[in-house]
Amino acid sequence: SQQGEEDPQALSIQEGENATMNCSYKTSINNLQWYRQNSxxxxxHLILIRSNEREKHSGRLRxxxxxxxxxxxxxxxASRAADTASYFCATDxxxxxxxxxxxxxxxxxxxx
Amino acid sequence: EPEVTQTPSHQVTQMGQEVILRCVPISNHLYFYWYRQILGQKVEFLVSFYNNEISEKSEIFDDQFSVERPDGSNFTLKIRSTKLEDSAMYFCASDVLNYGYTFGSGTRLTVV
Known part of the structure; x- marks a missing residue:
């Protein structure tokens, strides 16, 4: 399966702190995307990063x-209460x- | 900002009945998708559609499912004979070309 798997499954932090979420996948990709879903x-859609890119920024997201x-x-x-959501990585x-x-x-x- | 519109937002149907879920993708997008999310579970790929035909489909997308783009603006998902396990949120998405999907707000399908 080419699915991305996120880590950790759940993360609880204080407002103002940074939040880091990781994603691992199994097969070669053309691009990887991150999405947010409120309950x-x-x-x-948050960011799309292509396989030839190493880093991308968008506002408070890296x-x-x-x-x-x-x-x-x-x-x-600098997380905010409004950032509370589920975050998914997605791979093609x-x-x-x-x-x-x-x-x-x-x-x-x-x-x- | 352009939106993907899905109707209805909630549909309740009897087991065995046919349902049609409707989506209006963004007008200049070329690629269209249906995903579903059973409550508390992963977002699952159902089907992709390009140039008036199915590009890819998952194992979930069996003979009970079909998609159509009948008039150049609507994109529909039909489930011919619904089962209890078809109860889920169904999301439509569209894309220009791998720039990141725009998702609709979803249709919550409840099969009773």
């Missing part, structure tokens, strides 16, 4: 990709197919 709602280790990390700096396959597979997600809880 019972749709998924919101994503790294290590294709040699087949892993990625999502760092949220390098075969050119149109299928993105989601991991099980990390549930982040930011305490005010």
């Amino acid at each position: 019972g709602r749709g998924l919101v 994503v790294t990709l290590d294709t040699s280790k087949k892993s990625s990390s999502l760092l949220i700096t 396959g390098s075969t050119g197919g149109f299928k993105t597979i989601f991991g099980a997600g990390t549930r982040l809880f930011v305490k005010a």
Whole structure:
């Protein structure tokens, strides 16, 4: 399976702290994406990082990709209570197919 | 900001009945997807659709499922004879070309 698997499964931090979530996957990829899902709602695209990129930033988000280790990390700096959500990594396959597979997600809880 | 619109937001149906879930993707997007999420579980890929045909489908997407883009704007998922285990949130998504999916808010399907 090419699924990404997130680690940890759950994370609880204080507002203002940084949150780091990791994702590992099994097969070669063209790109890796991170999404956020608030409880019972749709998924919101955060960042897409391509296989030839090592790091990408968007506001308080920083994503790294290590294709040699087949892993990625999502760092949220200066977290806020509103960042409380589930975070998923999602990987495509390098075969050119149109299928993105989601991991099980990390549930982040930011305490005010 | 452009949105993917899904209707209805919640559908209750009797086991064995047919349901049609509707989606209006973003107008200039070319790739369309259906995913589902059983309560508390992973987001699972069902099917991708490009150039008026299915590009890929998962093992979940059996003969009971079908997709259509009948009029160039709507994208529908039909389940012919619903089962209890089809109860889930169904998410539609669209994409230009691997820039990150835009998801709709989902349809909660409850089969009783």
